Amino acid sequence: MSSASPTLATPPVKRSFREQMHQAREDAIVAAVNRLLAEKGFEAMTVDEVAAEVGIAKASLYKHFPSKEDLAAAAMVKVMQRAQSFLDGLQARPGLTPLQRLREVARWTMEVQLAGEMPSLPSENSSLRAALAASKPYVDGLMDVSDRLGGWIVEAQADGSLNTSLPPIAVLYTLYARACDPVLGFLKASGQYGTEQIIEMVLSTCFDGLRQR
Amino acid sequence: MSSASPTLATPPVKRSFREQMHQAREDAIVAAVNRLLAEKGFEAMTVDEVAAEVGIAKASLYKHFPSKEDLAAAAMVKVMQRAQSFLDGLQARPGLTPLQRLREVARWTMEVQLAGEMPSLPSENSSLRAALAASKPYVDGLMDVSDRLGGWIVEAQADGSLNTSLPPIAVLYTLYARACDPVLGFLKASGQYGTEQIIEMVLSTCFDGLRQR
DNA sequence: GTCTATACACAGATAGAC
DNA sequence: GTCTATCTGTGTATAGAC
Incomplete structure (x- = not known):
């Protein structure tokens, strides 16, 4: 967004390079935080671990x-942006039905979780909750994602492919919850199934239910 | 299990009374731990909070x-015992089909969670994990519950009421995961539905799936 | 067994040199 | 901006009187 000051003798190229380095460093930090957040959650993650994983001093993080x-919060915003990008890609495919889009979204969240990149959500009274609620990029991203998914949900109910007796918000929350469903980790830990099999099973339980059809 | 020593002059009644007091105190402690575990998780829960809630000094806890x-771990064992008692009650009702039993189990776990009495499960690398794995009562209880649920699952698949394309272990884990499904809390926080409505909706998504039948 | 007081460790955050 | 060294609070656990 910001351009190099024209009154300075330093060439814009150099400033841009330094900004690139700065951005790359921050990306590395956010990636490490994301991974640790997925692995142990906010409370158990320590800033020392983050610094160690990135390979810089703790004071530099601050x-x-x-x-x-x-x-x-920065890591959560990043994940939300990845979700928005994925939704962009889905919207660019006109051949898909609303139900197929919802299914692809669920599949994507599960893939991210099995890749160890889905932060587990903070407990109700966590200090992280306040920070997230105060983060405009996060809240805006969450609302954007919810709006788009909500649109597909009502469309899928209108075309008769999605259970019409469920309120759309219940469907929305159910999809969100699949992003952190511990079933994926349980099945992975059992060692009996590969990631693709696991995802197919959980997708089946989510959309088709446990009862025989 | 233990009886008063016959060589002592103190009447057995008194010893029994003190043991009752001791047991009552421990029950109060476990109940407080259970509540805090459900509210904020193991890492965020502090021993000071437990002591304050019970109304005794921290050193007394130790x-x-x-x-x-x-x-x-004691709180987790207690929850497991409650689950076993519930299963006992279910087994004493011969009129129920296997699928109905599974549904009642899911309903019970959701009721416990909405009552704020279902501890959230520890993250993969938590120190609590090791303690639970080392707790014979916990592991034994978990295996007993799993065996009984597993029996009903294969029965329900045999009688054609449960999806036969899912491995029983996937069904089992799916039921376990419903015990800590954040959807319940989301819907509760939305303020639009009562606990009974919420449970019916989540039960529906769990057994009937999101797709229209 | 219950208490007050305290030891010990560690995590979040900062100071200040470079 | 990065580092080393440090401050400060807090959390687990214990000592020792009663």
């Missing part, structure tokens, strides 16, 4: 992000 | 339980 909460 | 992990 030059980039003012607190542990902001660190985690 | 006379009853040697560590925070043992404290939490």
